[in-house]
Amino acid sequence: MSRPSNRQPDELRSINITRGYTRYAEGSVLIEFGNTRILCNATIENRVPPFLRNSKRGWITAEYGLLPRSTSERTMREASRGKQTGRTLEIQRLIGRSLRTAVNMKMLGERTITVDCDVIQADGGTRTAAITGGYVAVVDAVNRMLKDEMITEDPMLCAIASVSVGIYKGIVITDLDYAEDSQADTDMNIVMDNSGRFIEIQGTAEKAPFSKEQVDTMLSQAGTACQKLLEYQRQALEQPHNT
Amino acid sequence: MSRPSNRQPDELRSINITRGYTRYAEGSVLIEFGNTRILCNATIENRVPPFLRNSKRGWITAEYGLLPRSTSERTMREASRGKQTGRTLEIQRLIGRSLRTAVNMKMLGERTITVDCDVIQADGGTRTAAITGGYVAVVDAVNRMLKDEMITEDPMLCAIASVSVGIYKGIVITDLDYAEDSQADTDMNIVMDNSGRFIEIQGTAEKAPFSKEQVDTMLSQAGTACQKLLEYQRQALEQPHNT
Amino acid sequence: MSRPSNRQPDELRSINITRGYTRYAEGSVLIEFGNTRILCNATIENRVPPFLRNSKRGWITAEYGLLPRSTSERTMREASRGKQTGRTLEIQRLIGRSLRTAVNMKMLGERTITVDCDVIQADGGTRTAAITGGYVAVVDAVNRMLKDEMITEDPMLCAIASVSVGIYKGIVITDLDYAEDSQADTDMNIVMDNSGRFIEIQGTAEKAPFSKEQVDTMLSQAGTACQKLLEYQRQALEQPHNT
Amino acid sequence: MSRPSNRQPDELRSINITRGYTRYAEGSVLIEFGNTRILCNATIENRVPPFLRNSKRGWITAEYGLLPRSTSERTMREASRGKQTGRTLEIQRLIGRSLRTAVNMKMLGERTITVDCDVIQADGGTRTAAITGGYVAVVDAVNRMLKDEMITEDPMLCAIASVSVGIYKGIVITDLDYAEDSQADTDMNIVMDNSGRFIEIQGTAEKAPFSKEQVDTMLSQAGTACQKLLEYQRQALEQPHNT
Amino acid sequence: MSRPSNRQPDELRSINITRGYTRYAEGSVLIEFGNTRILCNATIENRVPPFLRNSKRGWITAEYGLLPRSTSERTMREASRGKQTGRTLEIQRLIGRSLRTAVNMKMLGERTITVDCDVIQADGGTRTAAITGGYVAVVDAVNRMLKDEMITEDPMLCAIASVSVGIYKGIVITDLDYAEDSQADTDMNIVMDNSGRFIEIQGTAEKAPFSKEQVDTMLSQAGTACQKLLEYQRQALEQPHNT
């Protein structure tokens, strides 16, 4: 069997993480998983949503959007359509929930970090790339807060990364691009931390139900890929950077 | 350890399935998982969404809503708020996707089955109850189509059911009610078919990441519960019913 | 002349009032006028709309909705449509206005009672059934407030009930079902109190203008029917009920 | 007793009807009931709403709006608010329904007459003035259709007019201005035809329930007032006018 | 060359300014540029938008709307459409920005003047007529504030007026009506103050780019026309008026 992308079943695409991609955001990361390119900008604001007022806790939330021509056919602009699609809302809920797992909300104080994930080019796996890049943007924003003495202790609890796996012609493959995703029988998005535990598992039988054995292989292959992604994040964060 | 509900870890709540609950829908099922009560009404319409026109394929879609006072505190009516929340959209996408797995879309012809899942009373597990009850409503609607000779062959591919599992004080528990769900560390919703394979796995680390061993236990316990739910569905469908 | 329903001209449909239909609402009433079934849930909240802040007065408001398949053909869900229809807004204004007549707003204090009227099954006369059932839900909510010592005096000013009358083939008929309503020349909805006075009269010449004599007969027949409905309400409220 | 306006109980305000108020509308009428001033513009379009396509029937509909500063305090512009209020929708439904009673829809052919009622200045009774003026605008639009040979027979079935009556300090008064309306115990809007029959009766107990005797007096006094308004309409329509 | 309107190239249409056109607004002006008729109502409110709170500065804003049948073909009502068009938003931003130039915001105190410009009849040049009439309404509102001692010093900084110019068959013409505007190669809207300086220049090559010489002629001709409009405003403001 060969994948449409000619990669090995467990091979990630070329991964690039560029910090400081724009000037204003407290954390600004361009992440590339092959042709998928997403700008993840983290913003710090000194306020929290109404349900957290006077709770002495912070919040992390995410917003996600496809630029209209990030896709092969133009996708209608949600701003002119007047509402976000269910897909967008579902993805931004997933990103925000995952990133909150990595940070101690009490140590943030009553502040919100908003992570805007805008897809410049979409070739499959945008939600997993957004989580992986969004984590780096959050670390940069948190470091800015430490440097500016908004907070005194590092609130990071763990590192997280995310990858998709799927079943294509009976074989489990890692990090599906769009061509692979659209032909896969099953698609699973996984978020893991740096101790190898799971934050999210979202598996869907797109064309055919899947067995427990396939779940085991998918989780195992995702685990290997997430460890590689966590290493890419570490390398990127070690680069000197003018926060 | 004892669960807040005093049930055994792998014990379902009392399950009731009432067919023909209202007069007009082609399939009308009230499903109860303990105090969770949902009305699942399936409607047959002779048209499909624009992307399927002239495709000779049918479609199944779902809509989900909480009655404002199905919840302990009143939830704002989405119709007066002017839009559906991300949670609602995410749930109705899950229900529709799951139900489509059970039916051969070509054999439906260019028809849509819309399954309205309206929550009369919410006590945890509404999405899993909606899928489990929605399946029965779809079967009744399909039988109506066969009886009315809109279609000549049975398009059902498999039976499906859904249950939640979670980790509460380190123990995996089945079919969480609201009190349990709000204290669980991890929450996982699972949809399975009658051959024991998976349609959807959606697991979230609400408070703490989870291990592969915990995944295995959760999937196993969910499998047992889904088989019981499939049996309840079969019994309900065996009752004489004036479709 | 015989009515489509074969009832006598002044005969109500079978009326059922079930209190405590759901667990969470302070007043929860299922009312049935024949095949019309509406769930009326009253919620108490310790706040008032902006225009009443610091007025020491309370407020009663109503919201109304058709479940999509309460009707013979599926009615589009207002939550996904993004707005409520004019018909819905008109009906919920009528219900709220009528219920406010029955309660002393000063004695409520700065609290709001919201009455959600969700139509499970629609067979004509939903607005009149909603008012009649909504009144019982308000009484249960008010009794809960008295029991919980939120208020010390009973704020109920009168009892109210509502019925439709119409002109069908020249004859005045009471409590029209959908088949009758769609063929009637004139349709009138009336809300009355327990002293036989009028709260609302809304009469519309659907097909033909109507005379003063016809108004007199309609008002008289509505008066008789409302007295019967008030008696059904009294009987329901006399049942022991675990408020 | 004297009314706040010092008028006799059954005295209308000064009524003015100006045809041809603007240039483009097929019927353009400024109607004044005292300080209430409404521009009623009737537009003819060669299409009908979807539910009437291929029915060979026409349609009449109305839209209603308050200019923001038609009122004593500025009313928020519905266009910038993004939706029409329940009050607006209720009023425009009433105007459209009333005007449809006056015209034979089959004789219109598949055409729509839209009557825009924009309130320049509001001093009570805007819905009754809009119906009374809207009727004249419809007649002018219909005459234009006859003159242009779009239709060959006059489709008018009757003339209609509308007035409010109410109970103020126990006395029935006619054509309430804003000061009177806000102090009245009961408010009733009535639409009648030129044979003295009723098209609409909408009576509301604003502050106190009302008796059958009061209904009789209100209907009688409204009947007298509507006959006067019908005479004003006739006189206005007799003026030469460059349709 | 002769213009479609047969006016001289630099000839304004007949200009009429009627103050006190409605009763409630603090400034209420009907302005007519030929067949273009706009009601400009200025409202004073004791609050400012959020970004000015506690700034000790006031604000002037404008809203603009076409009555549906102000135009030759009916324009859809923005209130029922659910949003304002880009054209409307652009025009109301221009009107508000221009009027703010004429008033000292600090001297207003924390108050807002809202100028509602509702077009009764549209025959080209509605934005320029709205600015010219809106200025008069603002002066009347400011005089009301002085008379009522809400402020003690006159905050008016200058007088402003606005006119359109354009290029029709190679000739620069002033104050285009709709027929002229739709055939012009270039359309330019200009706002000037009473010292002959520019507040706004908005020129668009509708059909053909334009040269610097044409710009010079357009600005010169607009200057002459604005001086005439400023004189009409002065004459109108000299009339006794019951502010």
Next chain:
Amino acid sequence: MSRPSNRQPDELRSINITRGYTRYAEGSVLIEFGNTRILCNATIENRVPPFLRNSKRGWITAEYGLLPRSTSERTMREASRGKQTGRTLEIQRLIGRSLRTAVNMKMLGERTITVDCDVIQADGGTRTAAITGGYVAVVDAVNRMLKDEMITEDPMLCAIASVSVGIYKGIVITDLDYAEDSQADTDMNIVMDNSGRFIEIQGTAEKAPFSKEQVDTMLSQAGTACQKLLEYQRQALEQPHNT
């Protein structure tokens, strides 16, 4: 006088034009005016808006959006807000109108070119950069159409470019960055073609009215700058590019 940016009064910022910035759009241009960075993607679609159906004419339209953190403080995402601001609508109307001037609509056939201008980083002058970059994206899209033989003749009528000029401390300066723009007395955006004629002039007295002499200097300085921008466009378009 020295400008905040230390540039000469007539000095443009560093200009960069990168073609083929993303993979899918028929024209994809990243344009940089100093720190202002905008992605301009042109999409070809084989349909036109309703008002052009069966007209044998094409259409060019533009959409504009700020990424939330393109700005110094986070700007709310219009997609989650549910509508586009007046500023956005005004800018996209200007971009579309300008670009249409450069292309012969009949020669396009019934096709639409949509130019999405998404601001990655905003430092003043976004609308002028969007027009300048959008022109290059349109040329690439048109060349693709010629290469693919969708059209046989080049429909380009002229080249266009745009720049801002303004008055800062009495001096006319070119291509204002954000710091300069926020302190300028007057701001003018100009669109010109390659024969030195004007397509759009939009000048606003932000803080003080401006004189005819200042208009002359602004137009002259803008003319020089636009010629330089047109040269940058030509150089970019001469690069080999895999359309």
